[in-house]
Amino acid sequence: MLRASCFAPSSIARASSSLFVLFFNTPYVLFRRHSVSPFRRYNAPLAVKGSREKHPSLMAQNRHLSTMSLTAKESKELPPNNISKKVNKKAQRDSPETMLKLKLDMCSKRGDVVEGLRLYDEARSNGVQLNQYHYNVVLYLCSLSTDPSVEAAMSQSPGLQRGFDIFRQMIADKVVPNEATFTNAARLAVALDDPEMAFDMIKQMKAFGVQPKLRSYGPALFGFCNRGLADKAYEVDAHMVESEVIAEEPELSALLKVSVFARKGDKVYELLQRLRASVRQVSEPTFGTIEEWFKSEDAAKAGVKEWDVGQVRDGVVRGGGGWHGQGWLGIGGWNVTRAEMDENGVCKSCKEKLVCVDIDPMETENFASSLSKLACKKEVKAHFNQFQEWLKKHGPFDAVIDGANMGLVNQRSFSFFQVNNVVKRCQEMSPSKRLPLIILHRSRVNGGPATNPQNKALLDKWRKAGALYATPPGSNDDWYWLYAAVSCKCLLVTNDEMRDHLFQLLGNSFFPRWKEKHQVRMSVSREDGLRLHMPPPYSIVIQESEDGRWHVPMSVEDDLQTSRQWLCSTRAMSSRL
Numbered sequence: 408m409l410r411a412s413c414f415a416p417s418s419i420a421r422a423s424s425s426l427f428v429l430f431f432n433t434p435y436v437l438f439r440r441h442s443v444s445p446f447r448r449y450n451a452p453l454a455v456k457g458s459r460e461k462h463p464s465l466m467a468q469n470r471h472l473s474t475m476s477l478t479a480k481e482s483k484e485l486p487p488n489n490i491s492k493k494v495n496k497k498a499q500r501d502s503p504e505t506m507l508k509l510k511l512d513m514c515s516k517r518g519d520v521v522e523g524l525r526l527y528d529e530a531r532s533n534g535v536q537l538n539q540y541h542y543n544v545v546l547y548l549c550s551l552s553t554d555p556s557v558e559a560a561m562s563q564s565p566g567l568q569r570g571f572d573i574f575r576q577m578i579a580d581k582v583v584p585n586e587a588t589f590t591n592a593a594r595l596a597v598a599l600d601d602p603e604m605a606f607d608m609i610k611q612m613k614a615f616g617v618q619p620k621l622r623s624y625g626p627a628l629f630g631f632c633n634r635g636l637a638d639k640a641y642e643v644d645a646h647m648v649e650s651e652v653i654a655e656e657p658e659l660s661a662l663l664k665v666s667v668f669a670r671k672g673d674k675v676y677e678l679l680q681r682l683r684a685s686v687r688q689v690s691e692p693t694f695g696t697i698e699e700w701f702k703s704e705d706a707a708k709a710g711v712k713e714w715d716v717g718q719v720r721d722g723v724v725r726g727g728g729g730w731h732g733q734g735w736l737g738i739g740g741w742n743v744t745r746a747e748m749d750e751n752g753v754c755k756s757c758k759e760k761l762v763c764v765d766i767d768p769m770e771t772e773n774f775a776s777s778l779s780k781l782a783c784k785k786e787v788k789a790h791f792n793q794f795q796e797w798l799k800k801h802g803p804f805d806a807v808i809d810g811a812n813m814g815l816v817n818q819r820s821f822s823f824f825q826v827n828n829v830v831k832r833c834q835e836m837s838p839s840k841r842l843p844l845i846i847l848h849r850s851r852v853n854g855g856p857a858t859n860p861q862n863k864a865l866l867d868k869w870r871k872a873g874a875l876y877a878t879p880p881g882s883n884d885d886w887y888w889l890y891a892a893v894s895c896k897c898l899l900v901t902n903d904e905m906r907d908h909l910f911q912l913l914g915n916s917f918f919p920r921w922k923e924k925h926q927v928r929m930s931v932s933r934e935d936g937l938r939l940h941m942p943p944p945y946s947i948v949i950q951e952s953e954d955g956r957w958h959v960p961m962s963v964e965d966d967l968q969t970s971r972q973w974l975c976s977t978r979a980m981s982s983r984l
Contacts, residue, residue, distance in 0.1 A: 503530070503533065503535045504535060504536065504537075504538065504541075507526060507530050507535055507537075507541060508540060508541065508544075510526050511523060511526060511527075511541060511544040511545065511548075512544065514526065514544070514548060515544050515547060515548060518548075518551055519548070520548045520549065520551055523544070523545055523548040524545070524548070524549075524569055527541075527545045527573065537577075537580065537582070538582065539582050539583065539584070539585060539588070542573065542574075542577040542582055542588065543585070543587045543588055543591060545573055546570055546573060546574060546577075546588065546591035546592065546595070547587075547591050547594075549567065549569055549570030549573065549591075549595060550570060550591050550594035550595050550598060567595060567598050567599060570591075570595045571595060574588075574592055574595070583615075584615065584617070585617060586612065586617050586618065586619065586620055586623060589608050589609065589611070589612050589617060589619075589623060590608075590620070590622055590623045590625075590626070592608050593605035593606075593608040593609065593623065593625075593626040593627060594626045596608060596626065597626040597627070597629075597630040600630075601630075602626065602627045602628075602629075602630025602631045602634065602636075602639070603627075603639070605626040605627040605630055606627035606631075606639075606642070606643055606646075608623075608627075609623055609624060609627060609643075609646065610646075618650070619647075619650050619652060620652065621647075621652050621653070621654070621655065621658070623652075624643055624646070624647050624652065624658070625657075625658070627643050628640055628643045628644065628647075628658055628661060628662075629661055631643060631665075632661040632662065632664065632665040635665060635668055635669065636665075637665045637666060637668070637669035637671060637674070640661070640662055640665050641662075641674070644658075644662060653685070653915075654681070654685075655685070655686070655915075656682070656685075656686045656689065656690060656693060659678055659681055659682050659685070659686065659693075660682075660689075660690075660692060660693040660696060662674075662678055663675065663678040663679070663682070663693065663696050663697070663700075664696045666678060667696060667699060667700045667703070667705075670705045672705055672706070672708075672709030672735065673709075673734075675700055675706075675709075676709075676734060676735060679697070679949065679951075679957070679959075680730065680732060680951075682949060683729075683730060683948060683949035683950075683951075684916075685915050685916070686915075687919055687920075687947070687948040687949065687960075688947055688948065688949075688960045688961065688962040689949070689959060689960070689961060689962060690961070690962055691961060694959065694961045694972075694974060697959055697974060698743060698745075698974055701741045701743045701957070701974070701976040702741070702743050706741055707738070707739055707740040707741065707978075708738065709735045709738075710734075710735035710736060710737050710738040710739075710955070711734070711735065711736065711737070711738065712737070712738055714733065714736050716953070718733065719731045719733050719736070719953055720953060723953055727764050727765040727766070727767070728762040728763070728764045728765055728946075729761075729762050729764045729946060729948060729950040729951065730949075730950065730951040731951060731953065732951075735955065736954065736955030737954075737955045737978055737979070738978075739978050739979055740978060741976045741977065741978045742975075742976070742977050742978060743974065743975070743976050744756045744974075744975050745972050745973070745974060745975070746972075746973050746974075746975040747970055747971065747972065747973065748761065748945070748971070748973060750943075750944075751944055751945075752943065752944055752945025754958060754973065754975055756975040757956065757975050757977050759952060759956060759958070760945070761945040761946065761950055761958060762945060762946065762950065763924075763944060763945050763946050764920065764946040764948060766917075766920055766921065766924060770917050771893065771896060771921070773917075774893060774913075774917050774918070774921065775890070775893045775894045777913075778886075778889065778890050778893055778913065779791075779795065779890060779894075781912060781913070782886040782890055785883070785886065785909075786882055786883065786886055787879070787881070787882070790878075790879045790882060791886065791887075791890075794876065794878075794887055794890075795890075797876060798876075798890075798891055798894065798895075800873075801844075801873040801874075802844070802891070802894075802895050803894075803895040803896070803897065804841070804843055804844040804874075804891070804895050804897055805833070805836075805837040805838060805839060805841065805843065805895075805897050805898065806833040806836075806837065806843035806844070806897055806898040806899070806900055806927070807843060807844045807846065807888050807891045807892040807895065807897060807898070807899050807900065808826070808829055808830065808833065808843050808844065808845045808846065808888070808900045808901075809846060809884065809885075809888045809899070809900065809901035809903060810826055810845045810846055810847035810851065810884075811846075811847060811848060811851065811884055812901045812902055812903050813825065813826050813829045813900060813901070813902075813929060814826045814851075816902055816929055816930075816931055817931045820856070821851065821856060823856060823857075823859075823861075823862040823865055823866075824861075825931075825937070826845065827865055828937050829900060829929060829937070829939070830842060830843060830845060830869075830874075832937070832939050833898075833900060833939075836939075841872075841874075842869065842872045842874035843874065843900070844874055844875075844876065844888075844891055844895075845869055845874055845875050845876070846876055846878065846884055846887050846888040846891065847875065847876075847877055847878070847884075848877065848878050848882070848884055849877040849878060849879060849880060850880070851877075852866055852875070852877045853877075876891075883909065885903070885905075885909055885910075886909075888901065889905075892925060893921065897925070898925055898926075898927050898941075898942075899922075899925050899926050899927065900927045900928075900929065900939070901926065901927075901928070902928050902929060905918075905922060905926075920946075920948075923942060923943070923946060923947060923948075924942050924946075925942060926942060927939050927940065927941055927942065928940045928967060930967055940967060947960050947966075947971070948960065955978070956975075956976060956977040956978075957974070957975075957976040957977075958973050958974065958975055958976075959973060959974040959976075960972075960973050961973070961974075
């Protein structure tokens with residue numbers, strides 16, 4: 408039950424309290440609702456509430472018109488059952504419920520709260536049965552009404568108040584809420600400047616058997632952080648951990664900022680370690696918050712004069728290098744500068760050499776196994792299994808080339824000549840001097856430019872050497888070249904940043920670390936010709952040294968074109984054990 412104080416801030420909130428009392432105390436009786444005839448039209452008289460009984464003849468008329476929409480030829484060709492299915496499908500597509508969904512989707516895309524509420528009111532007056540999806544879209548639109556441009560348009564019909572009314576109507580209609588419903592309700596609560604109510608929304612989700620998502624926690628977490636309520640924000644964070652929801656940079660950055668504001672040095676340290684583990688390279692806003700911390704008096708006071716050097720070193724070894732997790736070392740003001748690293752990873756400001764963080768070989772094995780399972784789900788299993796068998800027979804390789812990507816860098820059309828140049832460079836660098844594995848889609852090796860005599864000769868050469876694999880039609884090359892590089896523990900030559908949905912499935916724990924150590928990128932210019940850019944000899948990740956200094960990298964879109972900035976924070980150490 409929500410506390411009465413949750414609704415004290417405004418009359419709107421007080422009025423909405425009955426909604427939540429109703430919501431959290433109404434037993435859910437799931438029942439079969441009367442189905443709406445699929446032949447009703449959105450603007451037809453039959454759509455008016457209660458008119459179904461008054462105009463039964465219109466039902467037959469609409470059914471007749473729908474059947475007549477099939478041509479005579481179609482009617483003769485289709486058996487009776489197929490005619491019925493086609494009629495029903497068309498009727499469902501044109502039903503008021505479907506039309507409402509499409510129109511609400513357009514409102515959601517445009518952020519048009521006024522039109523969304525008008526459609527909602529019109530649908531209710533016409534007796535259209537709103538389902539969970541309809542309500543969720545309308546609630547989402549209402550949560551947008553805090554936008555200044557929307558508030559002006561909503562002067563005659565306040566979106567927040569309507570949102571709570573609509574939520575109450577959803578419960579009264581016995582429409583079961585889902586995660587999106589609770590999340591939208593939480594957004595409405597935060598719009599009333601009540602993050603406590605938003606947090607209560609999340610707590611109630613488990614009672615309904617609903618698993619919270621990361622977005623579910625956003626309203627409460629950001630609401631508390633924006634108000635400087637650090638301890639309440641930590642409660643939300645703890646609830647996320649308990650629910651196995653992993654915070655990403657926006658959430659960690661907000662927690663970091665409120666910790667700096669609250670002068671909680673221990674929490675700042677903890678959050679820097681979490682950013683190191685999951686985010687690695689921070690965005691400019693987070694970078695600025697970290698810089699603000701190190702320049703503060705609170706950062707100068709946080710730390711210890713003496714520490715066990717052996718214990719710190721053991722922590723570094725256990726962590727694989729680049730951090731120890733023993734807390735702030737030393738005391739006194741920090742020297743904070745924005746610096747760059749040279750090609751060997753030496754800081755141009757403090758002259759410390761950054762480390763290359765180790766990867767556990769067992770992690771690589773586990774990653775290859777999970778990658779194989781995921782690929783078999785997304786690809787035709789027989790095709791991918793065939794590739795794995797081929798790889799066992801012809802591998803391992805010292806390098807794998809994403810052929811499609813390499814053949815198109817700075818090219819208007821696919822270039823076998825450019826791919827071959829990359830192949831030759833990789834062969835020259837190979838300890839075994841063997842050809843790298845070239846992954847190309849079957850469409851690239853059959854027809855088109857592949858029929859050119861010179862290109863055909865290259866393909867034949869690669870095939871005979873067991874260095875070419877043509878992926879089958881309908882497959883995604885990415886799974887093949889990534890799996891080959893991971894399983895062979897070798898270099899991967901591609902300019903693909905590997906940021907799309909496919910690679911998001913691989914998670915943020917191991918994959919970014921593997922990619923940093925194995926991806927080779929290529930550039931082509933008039934001055935330098937074709938160049939392969941090898942993985943850096945140091946890890947581009949937040950690093951904490953054995954003597955307590957910090958280096959924090961800022962993320963960039965393309966570090967081949969843009970020099971990366973690092974935050975270098977050092978201070979004089981008083982003493983050590």
